Amino acid sequence: MAALSADSPAVARILAAVRAVPRGQVAGYGQIARRAGLPRRARLVARVLAGNADPALPWHRILRSDGRIAFPPGSPGFREQVRRLRAEGVAVENGRVRMPRADTDLDAALWGPDRA
DNA sequence: GCGCTGACGCGAT
């Protein structure tokens, strides 16, 4: 059967975290894992997405922590992801996306919102 | 049971 237990609570949380990413926005694998309550499981997130069968799942909004597309440049998955992101208005340059910093909140807390 | 591989992450160079 499924390599990954689709009914596993961990997997369910991961999928939920992925679906929680708003349209036109992106998130990192590690970020998703963290939101799912599974720190250090970024690779697990990747594996879950690889095995997903839900066309409604916004898997294309998931990128590496540095904003880079996880697929090898030029590969089918790569092009498809770029295509979907651009369709949502996300600027993709050279296979990468400007990430709004995972810790903007912390930065604001330390330096102040008007510091920028 | 062991070792390789991968849609990862982060610090060091």
Added chain:
DNA sequence: CATCGCGCCAGCG
């Protein structure tokens, strides 16, 4: 800012 190397976890031969 681009690369390299090492660490982490889970699936598969």
